[in-house]
Amino acid sequence: MKNLISQAFTQAKNQRRPALITYTVAGDNTKKNSLEILNSISKQVDICEIGFPHNTPIADGGQIQTSSYRALKNGIKINDVFKIVKNFKRTKKTKPVILMGYYNMVFQFGEIRFLEKCKKSGVDGIIIVDLPWPENKKFSKKCKKRGICFIQLIAPTTDKKRLKNIIKDSHDMIYYISMLSTTGGKLKVSTNKILKNYSMIKKINKAKNCVIGFGITKKNISKLKKADGLVVGSAICSEITNSLKKKQNIVTNVSKLVMNLKMKIL
């Protein structure tokens, strides 16, 4: 049987649209609310990416940093992250979940122990921001052995030779970083340019599901519809921040935003 991540892409393709992938930080703003958000948006979302927050995130922009610090301040621990995934999966068995975070947390938990815990909780994929190829080769193999998809990142700075090697070692899904930026930066390159780079990746291996992320908002998402999948993260994090500021219901507001995003790619 194909894993849930591949299934989600197939399903979206059948509907002639890109898969919608959302990123939220586990425990933002509370453990309970972050689970409620996931439950609520999962109707629109194809793959849920969940961040395990770190207090020294070197690749995240302001919005995700704010969410991470908020979650940590509210006491989120790595085991809570697994609990959130487990509870989410209890009702949404077929919805793929990807955990995303920084390597030190995996390293302190122990790679094997971390992956076993992932498996038990129902995690389908993992993104480690600061564990690039080829350093990630061993860890990626450990993931594969347990049926967990290790998602390789590709950036505009990745050269052709490296690109080929990364794709060769990748699993079912790869993540293209749209521009030189931390997460949530303003899209400073044209969507055409992004799609051109995207096509180059697809040309090397059509079979790999390639998603685009960084700087995607409801303003530009429809222009990138050609991709296999699109990731929206910071826009959601800042929606949570704004809702908190305005003392409005976070779950309702985030769900509205996600609905809105989905409509734009249909």
Add this chain to the structure above:
Amino acid sequence: MKIRKNIPLIDQHDKYGFWGGKFGGNYVPETLKKPIEDLASNFSKLRKNKSFTKKKNYYFKNYVGAPTRFIKLNNLSRNLNGAQIWAKVVSDANGGAHKIYNAVVHALICKYMGKKYIVGDTGAGYAGKMLSMAAKKFGLKCKIFMGAKDIKRQKPNCDAIRKNGAEIVPVFTGSQTLVDAVSECMRYWVSNCDTTHMCVGSTVGPNIFVKICGYSTSQISKELKFQLINTFKKIPKKIKLINCVGGGSSAYGFWSEFIDYPKSQIELIGVEAGGPKNSKLHAAPLTHNAKLGILHGAASYVCQNKEGQIKETDSISAGLDYPGVSPIHCFLKDTRRARYTSVTDEDALKAYKIVRKFENLNPSLEPSHAFAEAIKIAPKLSKDTIIIVNSCGDAIKDRDILKKFNL
């Protein structure tokens, strides 16, 4: 784990950038892989390039002012009545601290690579001040990332940075100190690596930054070796080289030429920031046997909690107030070539007071930590033991803090 002889320590890493198989490396986002590779290949070419070396040496001599003095602290030695205490007055260097070496080398590399913008982090403000000086000298546009807490406590250096025409970007996240400044600087580089060169202010960060910084500060021990032979006719039999360790750039530079000597002849002592006396907070990962972790792109011993969240640190000296430490120092610790200890805020201040009283020397709070250890051990040692302290920074920047303690 073993140190090899006749090879600079900065080059003793494996193909993945690890010293001793586990310290250092390149834990960086994919976006930075290529810029780091480019920098590494450029640096390895430039090191062998005669005109580059000539240029570097020219600026070290005529702009930084090499060599810095090597002096005996007669009054202090007499007063402590034990080992002789000497100082390598690195604060003589242009700008007032060892950070100028790394700054000049990075500015030269930046020029060679055809980049017009340079960014860097700073804690005590010296790395920032020196980078802004070098940027001005070589016609580069410069941004300095600095924690908001440090901007307040190191005002004289901030004034200097601005006077040199650089922009200070205040960092308000986390503890608002060096750790946050480095993170923010790296984030900035992720977004601007196509046009901008990054200078990491110490021997920390991804492998190549450890190497460039160590290559630059090694000037200190090259001078010292020459000065020792000049003064004593040969390298004396009992030497102790004491240096403060935050990230560890001045300590590496102070020791690099002497690592191959037996420990019994030349002992290397690193002094970390112990923080306030009655506080649990400190910035001394090596002394407190902190666990191996990943911070700012490299594996090293890091003050962190069980989950891998980086712990807050505290030290009166902004330059040492950092939760991690150079992978090179982790390597030196585990191979037992160097010994590490810590000194509290209070003892550093006391040492400052003593040095000021007896000598015409004004060490900043960072080397005052090293002096505290020297003052502690000197009375117990024989008169033919030569203690050399790297007085790596000038206390002008600590004016406001010292005033608070009526110093």
